[in-house]
Amino acid sequence: MIRRALRLALLAVVGVPVVLVAGAFLYLRQSLPQLEGELALPGLGARVEVLRDKEGIPHVFAAHERDAHFALGFLHAQDRLWQMELQRRVASGRLSEVLGERTFDTDRLMRTLGIARVAERIADKLDPATIASLEAYASGVNAFLESEPVLPVEFLAMRVKPEPWRVEDSLGWMLVMAWDLSGNWRNELARLRLAAKLSPEQLAQFLAPYPGEAATPLPDFRALYPPVEDAARRLLAASPDPGEAHGSNNWVLAGSRTASGKPLLANDPHLGLQAPAIWYFAHVESPQGRVVGATLPGLPYVVLGRNASLAWSMTTTLGDTQDLFVERLSPKLDGHYDTPQGPRAFVTREEKVMVGKHARSFIVRETRHGPVISDAVASAAGAAPKGYVLALAWAGLDEGNATARAGLEMNRAINAPDFVLSVRDFHAPQQTLVYADKDGRVGFIAPARLPIRRADNDAMGRVPVPGWEAKYDWQGFAPFEQMPRAVDPPSGALVTANHRIVPPDFKPFMTTDWMPPYRANRIEALLAGQAKHDVASMRRIQGDVESSLAMAMRPAFAAAAPETEGGKRAAALAKGWDGVMRADSPAPLVFAAWYRELTRLVYSDELGELFPDFWDQRAAFMIAAMTGPASAWCDDVTTAGTETCPQLAARAMDLAAADLAKRYGSESGWRWGEAHVAASDHRPFGAVPRVARWFNVPVATPGDTYSVNVGHTHIKDEARPFANRHAASLRAIYDLEDLDRSLFMHSTGQSGNRLSPWYGNFAERWAAVDYFTIPTAKEAIAEPRRLVLAPGPRAP
Numbered sequence: 001m002i003r004r005a006l007r008l009a010l011l012a013v014v015g016v017p018v019v020l021v022a023g024a025f026l027y028l029r030q031s032l033p034q035l036e037g038e039l040a041l042p043g044l045g046a047r048v049e050v051l052r053d054k055e056g057i058p059h060v061f062a063a064h065e066r067d068a069h070f071a072l073g074f075l076h077a078q079d080r081l082w083q084m085e086l087q088r089r090v091a092s093g094r095l096s097e098v099l100g101e102r103t104f105d106t107d108r109l110m111r112t113l114g115i116a117r118v119a120e121r122i123a124d125k126l127d128p129a130t131i132a133s134l135e136a137y138a139s140g141v142n143a144f145l146e147s148e149p150v151l152p153v154e155f156l157a158m159r160v161k162p163e164p165w166r167v168e169d170s171l172g173w174m175l176v177m178a179w180d181l182s183g184n185w186r187n188e189l190a191r192l193r194l195a196a197k198l199s200p201e202q203l204a205q206f207l208a209p210y211p212g213e214a215a216t217p218l219p220d221f222r223a224l225y226p227p228v229e230d231a232a233r234r235l236l237a238a239s240p241d242p243g244e245a246h247g248s249n250n251w252v253l254a255g256s257r258t259a260s261g262k263p264l265l266a267n268d269p270h271l272g273l274q275a276p277a278i279w280y281f282a283h284v285e286s287p288q289g290r291v292v293g294a295t296l297p298g299l300p301y302v303v304l305g306r307n308a309s310l311a312w313s314m315t316t317t318l319g320d321t322q323d324l325f326v327e328r329l330s331p332k333l334d335g336h337y338d339t340p341q342g343p344r345a346f347v348t349r350e351e352k353v354m355v356g357k358h359a360r361s362f363i364v365r366e367t368r369h370g371p372v373i374s375d376a377v378a379s380a381a382g383a384a385p386k387g388y389v390l391a392l393a394w395a396g397l398d399e400g401n402a403t404a405r406a407g408l409e410m411n412r413a414i415n416a417p418d419f420v421l422s423v424r425d426f427h428a429p430q431q432t433l434v435y436a437d438k439d440g441r442v443g444f445i446a447p448a449r450l451p452i453r454r455a456d457n458d459a460m461g462r463v464p465v466p467g468w469e470a471k472y473d474w475q476g477f478a479p480f481e482q483m484p485r486a487v488d489p490p491s492g493a494l495v496t497a498n499h500r501i502v503p504p505d506f507k508p509f510m511t512t513d514w515m516p517p518y519r520a521n522r523i524e525a526l527l528a529g530q531a532k533h534d535v536a537s538m539r540r541i542q543g544d545v546e547s548s549l550a551m552a553m554r555p556a557f558a559a560a561a562p563e564t565e566g567g568k569r570a571a572a573l574a575k576g577w578d579g580v581m582r583a584d585s586p587a588p589l590v591f592a593a594w595y596r597e598l599t600r601l602v603y604s605d606e607l608g609e610l611f612p613d614f615w616d617q618r619a620a621f622m623i624a625a626m627t628g629p630a631s632a633w634c635d636d637v638t639t640a641g642t643e644t645c646p647q648l649a650a651r652a653m654d655l656a657a658a659d660l661a662k663r664y665g666s667e668s669g670w671r672w673g674e675a676h677v678a679a680s681d682h683r684p685f686g687a688v689p690r691v692a693r694w695f696n697v698p699v700a701t702p703g704d705t706y707s708v709n710v711g712h713t714h715i716k717d718e719a720r721p722f723a724n725r726h727a728a729s730l731r732a733i734y735d736l737e738d739l740d741r742s743l744f745m746h747s748t749g750q751s752g753n754r755l756s757p758w759y760g761n762f763a764e765r766w767a768a769v770d771y772f773t774i775p776t777a778k779e780a781i782a783e784p785r786r787l788v789l790a791p792g793p794r795a796p
């Protein structure tokens with residue numbers, strides 16, 4: 001009865017009697033985790049001590065590594081159970097059971113990719129030791145569930161009863177993370193669609209090559225693409241490209257570049273913001289080792305962090321581990337497609353997705369390259385592209401994917417060479433791992449299952465290719481020994497920020513989809529500006545909010561000559577601006593609004609009906625358009641006259657002023673931080689107007705897409721075009737002189753329970769680029785709350 005009352009309280013807050021709200025609150029208080037005392041849990045081998053510090057960070061002291069993994073599973077379930085439930089439903093394609101029609105496309109895509117099925121096959125192939133760790137973690141999660149706790153509010157409101165956690169749930173979420181960070185297939189679809197609208201020269205300018213490099217001609221498959229263009233459009237709509245939000249920073253300095261004489265390592269991975277944050281800090285100790293850092297709820301190890309002797313970090317490499325194949329249906333054999341050896345039958349299976357209480361079935365087809373993803377977005381009538389389908393090859397779907405083993409081995413590494421060996425099985429996604437050890441060694445390695453493509457493959461992962469031509473087939477995977485790496489560089493510094501990390505002639509082929517080096521260049525300049533660095537200077541670099549885009553566009557911005565009075569006042573607010581995206585300043589907001597309008601004026605006419613789908617910041621292209629090489633784009637092709645870039649800059653200022661006045665009122669109230677609010681939204685209550693403000697964790701932030709302290713905006717979002725959507729999901733600075741002095745912060749708080757004081761307590765400090773330490777000595781743990789997990793009997 002109280003559960004029904006609780007749902008009513010959540011979904012119809014206005015007018016609910018105070019007594020009902022009070023009763024619901026008192027009931028839900030019981031969903032907060034037990035922090036002190038002793039709990040008897042079946043499955044533990046020995047007693048485990050858990051000390052939660054004043055930030056809600058657990059410090060786990062176990063007698064064996066297996067019990068440490070068990071305890072971490074239990075703690076994740078205590079603090080992040082709803083997040084874990086949503087994550088495994090994403091992986092298994094079961095969101096629509098609770099969220100209904102709006103998530104059916106996501107479920108259909110996950111089922112088509114076969115994430116849950118691949119997770120099962122990976123589990124069958126993994127070694128016993130890795131499976132034992134995953135099973136111990138699952139046992140910890142299930143020990144919490146078996147205690148029949150009062151569940152967090154989301155479970156009650158959505159009428160969800162969590163099922164037991166499985167090894168495959170952990171592996172499935174690991175694959176979803178890899179999918180999110182392996183986006184080359186979207187770039188291929190983008191080129192497919194744009195090739196029908198733009199000339200080859202225009203396409204090479206709009207999707208600009210890496211700065212300083214010439215565009216390589218694409219094979220001309222335009223005659224092949226029309227049958228699959230609609231499927232490409234639907235796929236991109238169902239799984240939007242995060243564009244330049246794909247990114248992270250990390251850098252390491254050898255002792256020769258630091259005041260202490262020991263290495264310093266910094267990392268800030270950029271991911272979509274959410275509440276709770278994707279990361280969960282933990283300190284875990286057992287006789288097998290000590291590890292501290294950021295875990296992912298659902299996995300039994302520290303993903304980013306340090307142990308007693310070394311520290312490691314990651315950025316997305318953007319290696320091309322995916323290819324799309326246009327498969328031609330065999331005209332003479334139904335259910336077959338063409339291959340170099342002749343027709344071959346599709347492998348098919350039926351999938352059934354529950355949408356609420358109603359089952360919806362569909363057929364999934366697979367080719368020799370992989371799943372037919374164009375089927376994932378077939379229309380309601382079941383129509384597929386006539387004569388052709390799109391199939392995806394992705395290295396992450398290989399059943400030999402042993403990334404889970406690599407994650408565990410990273411935690412156990414004892415020095416830098418051992419760390420490199422530990423990531424041999426880090427198969428997907430490709431990450432650039434920068435590391436340092438207490439002996440002073442520094443380096444990076446970027447492991448992955450990287451496809452080998454033939455020398456006569458003229459597409460090289462840039463566009464979908466004919467699946468019946470053998471020259472586009474993969475030739476296996478490059479060996480680990482050929483992965484990019486560096487050790488103890490003479491400069492004493494290594495910087496990676498999703499930019500090119502290998503020479504253009506590097507073999508094996510990596511990708512053409514590197515990010516422009518704006519952030520990397522800025523970090524390198526700041527490092528070069530000081531002979532010896534310390535933790536304080538690393539903090540300043542992580543907090544740097546000078547925008548590389550603003551610096552490049554500043555001449556055009558400053559020269560804009562608006563005609564309206566509003567435009568003139570807006571320009572005056574930004575006069576003399578230095579390109580720094582400060583939260584308390586109006587100038588960055590004027591620039592962001594001006595730039596948004598300028599992008600629309602520069603390329604909406606050429607793209608026509610494609611513009612809404614491809615509207616993004618596109619710094620490299622826009623800089624080229626406004627500074628000369630691509631200035632022809634400033635002419636509006638829909639008019640008889642010839643428009644110039646200065647004319648568009650002036651018009652953009654007038655339009656920006658009008659838009660800002662409509663959104664924020666008079667100029668006196670314009671501040672970048674108030675518009676650039678971090679959108680750490682809850683899933684799903686962040687989208688429910690009456691309760692969103694109780695669950696979301698908004699905070700004003702500085703920076704933009706092109707500053708070191710990233711704050712990426714979605715300019716096509718008319719409702720919130722300046723909101724900070726992707727940012728530093730966590731920040732860490734590792735001091736190899738004394739690893740206990742290492743600094744950490746993530747974007748919300750440790751708890752996923754809205755009633756916890758640890759739900760959003762990090763947010764303001766995160767926005768201010770503040771940090772805390774996670775000490776490992778018991779006597780150094782601040783305000784500890786002690787909970788003992790003890791072995792207990794299993795229920796009869």
